[in-house]
Amino acid sequence: MQVAGMVDKKDFQILVTGGSGFLGSGIVRALLERHPEWRISALDLKQPNAEVLHRLDRFFETDISSADSVHAAFVGYHPDLVVHTAGIVPARQYRYSTKEKDWEHVRSINYGGTRHITDATMSSGCRRLVYTSSCTVAFDDLEHDYYNTDETVPLGFASLHYGQSKTMAEGYVLDPQHAEEGLIACALRPCMIFGPGDTAVLPLMHDLIAKKETNFIVGDGDNIYDFMYIDNAVDAHVLAIENLLSSGTAAGHAFFISNQEPVYFWDFLAAIWAQFGHVPSVRVHIPMPIAWAAGYAFEWYTWLTGAAATMDTGSVKDGVRTAYSNNEKAKRILGYEPKIGLAEGVRLACDVRNKT
Template identity: 50%
Template sequence: MATAILLKTKQYPENARVLVTGGAGFLGREVINQLHGRHPNWTIFCLDLYAPNHAQSPLIDQTYEVDIRDRNAVFIALASCKPDLVVHSAALIPSGAARYSTRDSDWQRVKAVNSNGTVNVLEAALAAGCKAFVYTSSIAAVTDDLTRDYYYIDETLPIGRATLHYGRSKALAEAFVLDPAHGAAGLKACVLRPAPIIGPEDTQVISLIHGLIAKGETGFIIGDGNNLSDWLYISNAALAHVLAAENLLSSSTAAGEVFFITNQQPVCFWDLLAAIWAELGHYPRRRTKIPVEMALVWAWLMELWGWISGREVGIGRGSVRDAAAVRYVSCEKAVKMLGYRPLIDGVGLREGVRRSCDGYKKQLAARSMFGGKGSASG
């Protein structure tokens, strides 16, 4: 109901031209689906390293297979399609041990895509005459600081404390996107900070949590188990992007603003893991609570063993702190300014977990059929 009212009361360009970077990826695909569904007359372009799947192709006018680190190629692509609006969702999200890496080589790799790549896309957009820009940042731009907890924070909390590579890169890109000089040049831009996203085509979150079963790492809880965290279902993530795009192409009240985007259903981190394991048919016989300090010593020993053996270890001090941290935020600003209401228009977290795990099971079945290992790490 709320979505229908928004569509009737706001005036959008009849034939807008929209470019989605990362359009063949997990989030980008759903953004394109929803853009087409709400605005079938809009012309949609996709820029990604890879071509979109066959089911998505009819929704896209043209695809540019471009690496956003390639500045010249990005400029050529945007000069060709001349978008009215860019949704920039392309990013590199480190996974596993790389998520907590302190190596400079890993930082340079993440920064090259998430920060330098964003500079390339935005400056190419300006050169092509684009007037609106939605940037997909992350809640990690704030919360990738493992020295403190975050209890129901809002967008007034300044960035700059993130120490992990992913959050640092996103914070740098945010600052660039919202540089007042771009607004003075006529670009209306806003930033979305989604929580970790799950969905049927997710290839990171569910597989990582499923992988803990094979490693025998489901029988403990780090800390007291009451630490709340935010999550986001894929259709709700895409809805927020479409609402932001619609705002910038109509009233533009979101220009210059930052928005946290979650399912508005913070849940105990360890309860979510248990729910995912249950959907995948695994029920730990016992779950022993381990004090954070003890877990950190254990993690340090694991890191030491990994350094000596030359092998990647699954548990380190970064992952221990992350698993015990409090990470939940307010979406009140997105509700008021964008009309974002996931619990009215979208999928709730419990149903989102079920759908995500069903999709993951299909991925495992497909891997098995085509000769894969049929496991999360395969």
């Protein structure tokens, strides 16, 4: 597929939503460094740091959950391509919430916000969109294991708010009707991303040291998981951007991306703790019946007291299942290969955290 009028153009105007966030800011910095001739803009609720801000073509302070706010950002602005990374990742006890108000909040940002960005993109005349989806479109189905999962896996079984909202959003971006209207879009499904500055992975694992909760393994400990270093996730997005601005062979596709190094979940935790000088003196396997009983007990305690639960049945399910993906499609179409291995990524991420 040849993208008409794009191949010979040099001064592309690129907009990164969520451009001040963990992933979005990495994409902004990578584009500024790798394509200095391009005009890079960012859209977010908060400004990026001063060093990045002065290098941007434009910055839009925008609430993506508001259609009016998004519309205002695109008035008189006509990017060549939009990278939509903005969203919310429910963390800690909110990951397993079943409350309607929590669902409406997540849905309004991840699905509603994606609709607003997609619609504004097309209304502006832009027809190229790279969407940051998530592996949770499949993996937030906590009732099943997912081994070497590729893009043929059926969706619609996610039971958690995040996976449900990302499934809906991905479906909207890749809706065939939008393609008929000229939208050239693809979706990337990264696994759990960690690295310097992340707020969703390392902090939670590090907190277990202070909580004295590193001596336990739920189940047999043989479950395998995917993790991904931030620089590799950024690289995959840059490759997708370059593809849609040239050959366009990624159009209409979703891609699982990871470090391509699935590891035992509980061993990954131990590797993180070791970087902080913590090695559990003993690790006790908690049989599943006991773990289930504890999860239910904590859920009742949370319901009665309103306190935040350390453990519930959702976290028990999450901690014993296998979920990792196959990246062959991303390798074949995007040319994606992770450049920083998992062990090196852990060292780099923890070195930075140890210095803060």
